Amino acid sequence: xxxxxxxxxxxxxxxxxxxxxxxxxxxxxxxxxxxxxxxxxxxxxxxxxxxxxxxxxxxxxxxxxxxxxxxxxxxxxxxxxxxxxxxxxxxxxxxxxxxxxxxxxxxxxxxxxxxxxxxxxxxxxxxxxxxxxxxxxxxxxxxxxxxxxxxxxxxxxxxxxxxxxxxxxxxxxxxxxxxxxxxxxxxxxxxxxxxxxxxxxxxxxxxxxxxxxxxxxxxxxxxxxxxxxxxxxxxxxxxxxxxxxxxxxxxxxxxxxxxxxxxxxxxxxxxxxxxxxxxxxxxxxxxxxxxxxxxxxxxxxxxxxxxxxxxxxxxxxxxxxxxxxxxxxxxxxxxxxxxxxxxxxxxxxxxxxxxxxxxxxxxxxxxx
Amino acid sequence: xxxxxxxxxxxxxxxxxxxxxxxxxxxxxxxxxxxxxxxxxxxxxxxxxxxxxxxxxxxxxxxxxxxxxxxxxxxxxxxxxxxxxxxxxxxxxxxxxxxxxxxxxxxxxxxxxxxxxxxxxxxxxxxxxxxxxxxxxxxxxxxxxxxxxxxxxxxxxxxxxxxxxxxxxxxxxxxxxxxxxxxxxxxxxxxxxxxxxxxxxxxxxxxxxxxxxxxxxxxxxxxxxxxxxxxxxxxxxxxxxxxxxxxxxxxxxxxxxxxxxxxxxxxxxxxxxxxxxxxxxxxxxxxxxxxxxxxxxxxxxxxxxxxxxxxxxxxxxxxxxx
Numbered sequence: 215x216x217x218x219x220x221x222x223x224x225x226x227x228x229x230x231x232x233x234x235x236x237x238x239x240x241x242x243x244x245x246x247x248x249x250x251x252x253x254x255x256x257x258x259x260x261x262x263x264x265x266x267x268x269x270x271x272x273x274x275x276x277x278x279x280x281x282x283x284x285x286x287x288x289x290x291x292x293x294x295x296x297x298x299x300x301x302x303x304x305x306x307x308x309x310x311x312x313x314x315x316x317x318x319x320x321x322x323x324x325x326x327x328x329x330x331x332x333x334x335x336x337x338x339x340x341x342x343x344x345x346x347x348x349x350x351x352x353x354x355x356x357x358x359x360x361x362x363x364x365x366x367x368x369x370x371x372x373x374x375x376x377x378x379x380x381x382x383x384x385x386x387x388x389x390x391x392x393x394x395x396x397x398x399x400x401x402x403x404x405x406x407x408x409x410x411x412x413x414x415x416x417x418x419x420x421x422x423x424x425x426x427x428x429x430x431x432x433x434x435x436x437x438x439x440x441x442x443x444x445x446x447x448x449x450x451x452x453x454x455x456x457x458x459x460x461x462x463x464x465x466x467x468x469x470x471x472x473x474x475x476x477x478x479x480x481x482x483x484x485x486x487x488x489x490x491x492x493x494x495x496x497x498x499x500x501x502x503x504x505x506x507x508x509x510x511x512x513x514x515x516x517x518x519x520x521x522x523x524x525x526x527x528x529x530x531x532x533x534x535x536x537x538x539x540x541x542x543x544x545x546x547x548x549x550x551x552x553x554x555x556x557x558x559x560x561x562x563x564x565x566x567x568x569x570x571x572x573x574x575x576x577x578x579x580x581x582x
Numbered sequence: 583x584x585x586x587x588x589x590x591x592x593x594x595x596x597x598x599x600x601x602x603x604x605x606x607x608x609x610x611x612x613x614x615x616x617x618x619x620x621x622x623x624x625x626x627x628x629x630x631x632x633x634x635x636x637x638x639x640x641x642x643x644x645x646x647x648x649x650x651x652x653x654x655x656x657x658x659x660x661x662x663x664x665x666x667x668x669x670x671x672x673x674x675x676x677x678x679x680x681x682x683x684x685x686x687x688x689x690x691x692x693x694x695x696x697x698x699x700x701x702x703x704x705x706x707x708x709x710x711x712x713x714x715x716x717x718x719x720x721x722x723x724x725x726x727x728x729x730x731x732x733x734x735x736x737x738x739x740x741x742x743x744x745x746x747x748x749x750x751x752x753x754x755x756x757x758x759x760x761x762x763x764x765x766x767x768x769x770x771x772x773x774x775x776x777x778x779x780x781x782x783x784x785x786x787x788x789x790x791x792x793x794x795x796x797x798x799x800x801x802x803x804x805x806x807x808x809x810x811x812x813x814x815x816x817x818x819x820x821x822x823x824x825x826x827x828x829x830x831x832x833x834x835x836x837x838x839x840x841x842x843x844x845x846x847x848x849x850x851x852x853x854x855x856x857x858x859x860x861x862x863x864x865x866x867x868x869x870x871x872x873x874x875x876x877x878x879x880x881x882x883x884x885x886x887x888x889x890x891x892x893x894x895x896x897x898x899x900x901x902x903x904x
Binding site for chain 2: 244247248249296298345349353354355356358359360362363364366367370371373374378500503507539540541543544545546547548549550551553554557558559560561562
């Protein structure tokens with residue numbers, strides 16, 4: 215199925231929209247199946263996520279996580295790599311954030327700690343993605359499988375570290391001590407005048423996430439490395455023939471991807487929880503796949519998709535409160551359907567559209 | 583000492599069974615060129631279907647049929663996405679895992695109101711352990727007695743089915759026409775197509791067999807090993823099975839040994855929990871949990887032989903350019 219058969223706006227706008235509508239349509243059927251009203255569910259969901267300041271705050275807080283993990287998946291996509299290890303990379307990234315905060319929080323204010331935390335998160339995430347990237351590049355071990363394995367290894371490692379090594383002594387919970395002021399990012403509700411996000415933990419990380427979007431856009435479309443990444447993704451053989459070093463491209467791409475995933479930990483650990491605890495990633499890494507797919511691996515698309523998923527998370531929480539029969543698991547179902555329709559079944563509606571547009575264009579072509 | 587070892591092997595067999603069934607499921611699919619990281623989701627769906635219907639009907643066999651039905655349904659979604667629509671097989675697998683995780687918990691809560699669990703099954707709703715003939719009589723015979731009556735006897739029917747499926751899978755794949763074609767379609771679908779055999783139908787059959795075996799694996803968890811479904815009861819077993827499949831280099835016999843090895847590690851971890859080993863100290867349980875994945879990565883890196891997947895695995899087949 216080649217490109218160019220359809221106008222650009224159909225490819226980039228209409229098809230994703232149709233896929234999304236299909237996913238939500240099936241989600242509506244699930245809601246009917248458990249005996250609730252989909253219309254009411256949608257109303258609660260939208261009101262819960264956008265209807266009041268605190269709701270918007272939570273939506274943006276979740277969106278921050280999804281921007282980072284979505285960008286991580288997207289960067290790897292551009293090189294034709296599928297990094298589904300965002301989950302593990304973000305988890306390990308938490309180590310870097312916690313290290314910076316635990317060492318510095320008593321000594322310096324947050325804006326001094328922050329660059330170290332960012333660097334720590336990115337380095338740890340990148341390190342965790344390095345091995346799968348290196349093995350893919352040099353030994354041909356498929357990066358999908360190795361990153362899955364590394365997710366599980368990360369989970370075991372983090373439980374071990376938090377229980378036996380870095381966990382707070384004397385505490386029954388497997389977590390570090392709580393950071394003091396110097397290890398906490400300010401909440402946006404406190405630093406932006408006239409904005410009230412209530413108790414929502416949306417914090418300075420959102421600004422970092424938006425900066426990361428600009429950074430990724432510059433990297434992919436405005437630098438030599440980005441050109442190499444895209445060339446390699448489009449056609450590895452041609453790229454190698456043109457003199458692009460495949461090992462270097464794969465390893466660097468995976469490390470950038472891992473670093474972005476790792477930075478998700480800033481939002482959770484330094485921005486909201488103020489301590490390192492087990493399972494703080496809880497699926498955000500996987501949702502990044504859906505976000506990148508829906509956002510077509512472009513930063514603008516990713517921000518929009520991340521906000522949509524943020525709405526689902528926050529609205530879903532509100533939904534399970536208002537309509538107890540629709541538990542938070544409904545969000546997981548919707549995510550699954552979005553991944554299915556926007557990702558795996560991406561081409562399902564395409565032949566129909568091609569036929570539709572071909573029949574419209576044919577008379578014009580004959581006349582011309 | 584010997585007694586302890588037999589008990590350890592006994593729990594190894596119990597823990598390996600779901601891995602083995604799921605691993606063989608993945609084998610059929612991947613040998614036909616359809617990568618399946620949705621084993622986990624299909625197992626979970628089957629566990630829920632079997633648990634729910636097993637409870638409602640009070641009959642283990644009816645529950646098993648429901649489990650297989652759910653799993654095959656999910657397998658067909660995967661097939662529709664990756665064969666008919668030539669979508670990305672990894673993405674489709676991820677979607678299946680999400681769908682199963684969400685739907686089982688959501689529907690479980692909505693139907694049974696026990697936090698996503700199904701109610702505890704009655705005796706009839708579960709598969710009972712089978713005593714092999716003479717198991718009691720031979721119990722006191724040294725060496726052979728414990729091996730026969732503890733290790734080989736006293737499992738439920740799905741355990742025996744799983745181990746019987748190993749030679750059966752070997753025979754199907756390497757001694758039948760269907761198996762030859764199935765392997766061919768995973769290596770070079772164009773050649774199969776040229777021979778006048780439908781690539782699409784062949785791959786669909788492989789995916790359906792995969793769904794059936796995952797159905798057995800998931801049902802084992804909820805209506806044989808335990809007495810009901812609990813939320814996320816697969817807990818990564820589908821991914822361990824995937825690791826075992828790679829570890830076994832996509833071969834049935836090796837698959838059995840890989841699953842027994844991973845099952846043994848699991849059993850050992852439970853056994854050694856909180857115990858000091860002489861000279862080593864206490865080995866953290868997380869080490870054993872991570873070991874199957876670490877071993878698989880080392881294998882994938884080519885340090886223990888080389889794991890070469892079927893050549894066309896993950897590549898959608900396109901008959902002609904449109």
